Amino acid sequence: MTTKPPTKSRFGDGPSTAERRGAPLPLVTQPMMPVDDSDRPDQTRVDNPLATLKPETASVLFGKNTIAMGQATATGKPQLAVAPHPSATPPEIGLTQHHLPDEEHDRRLTLMLDPDSERAASFRVLRHHLLEVGRPQCVVVSSARNGDGKTTTAINLALALAECGRAKVLLVETHLRRPQLASAFKLVPPWCFAEQLAAHRHQPMMPWSLVDIPSLWLHVAAINPRIEKTQLLDGPAFAIAMERLRLGGYDHIVIDAPPVLGSADVNLMADAADAVVLALRARVTTTRDLRRAIDQIGSAKVAGTVLVE
Template sequence: MTYESPSKTLVVQRSPMGQSAGAGAMVPVSAGAGGPGAGSAPDSPVRVVPAWAAPPDTKVLVMLGDSASEATTSLRVLRHKLEQKRAEGMWTFAVTSPRDGEGKSTFSTQLALVLSESQRARVLLVEASFYKPTLATILGFRVPQGYGFSAQIVRKMRGSMEPWCVTALGPALHVLAEAPGEKSFPETLHSTHFQNAIGFLARGYDFLIIDSPSILGSGDMNVIENAVDGIIVVLRSNHSRTGDLRDAVKQIGERKAVGAVVWDYESPDAAKKKTKKR
């Protein structure tokens, strides 16, 4: 696959962006369901708790309210492509980028929102950036104390049979995030329990999206690659370097690469208008 192919690259235009599940609700998970790692994950239910706060910054959420925006349209095009992948048996996707600061966490969030739009699919957004967690901040909710993703994996490693705890941000969108400021356990990413957790959790959802660490500089993304069906690489317009993309693809390979997303793109016409105003 070549990333230069327009059919493999989604361009997201820059645009201005101007009932959750009840506490303790249990998500049934079929022990016989398929999915990555389905045979090896422990059988425990998933406990859903409501978000403790509404997003303080509506930038992420309101963007979907403008159904005519180019960004929303582009995300819905990607949703259609992922729905086609779902029909082929692919429903766990990692969102990553060559380096930090390219917008992958914001994109992961908006992709999860679009996939769950109008309850057309049940979506779980998972945070695997244990060193630099941002999802709770972006979405404006508090992770219940002691229930960050890595902390829950540690308890599973010690034999705990308690349910996985996820946060409901809507009737069709759940989030399993790290708690900013709390101790995280990044070493759990390299344990078999991480892959088992993804395989088990994926059984209860139509899509599982992983906000992943960047590729270059560590082997974390190579571990996550083994736990997912596909990988989406996010690039920021006028920020990402071609050499970084080439090195990133070389590191993770093209076997599971779904394509690249050019994020925060500004069309030449829009750039010219902005220059004239100055």
């Protein structure tokens, strides 16, 4: 990791939020693919939508017709969490600059490695649909189970939102048992995000320590991979953290979360967020698991699903 001393930043320079929001969206190149799985048995794997797509394509299935699943995405518009009081004091943020080393990059960084690909375009479509359903500031990316493509989706959604500096984006990691952002970006977090959560629970006005990756227009709050893997997420601490970081000048905070099933962690995160996006692994995720995950989160918060090959 290449680091420079922390610098204070509250986004004093650059275009205003209103100016950035006025920036044109890139051409949407990937059509939406509505799926009707109503005839499938519960254990059917979610793979049919890919029949008409290239294998390397991450198709984006979003909105009203995403997956016929009871109340799921009934309106296509997640209910936004209550925003913090606008007059609240913004948090102090210390940034450590990180420059990606000139070596083989993690293949999950699609927007960076292959920006003109169909797969990259699909993540831009995801951005487009997310902005359409109410421009949620805080988005949790989860999935039914481990290995479904949460980190891939969270990274590329964050990169798509931040592309060319069009929005200020913070990518936050909360999957304590399988942290991946440090290795994906080849960085060592100056202060593990899980430890920061604990510290800020008692002292919410303490400065935050984040990593700034200027080449990707992205700020990252990563977990140190050496953390004790049995730790549980501190729900109240996470809620306090989101309330503070929302005031940090970010247009979007994308959370690379743990899986939904088997714990209530994602429920706590969803309570503090505006929307949840669920990643589905093609030919692996079952409709039964997806339905259970949506039931557990509550369909009102689920903005849509992303099928990852």
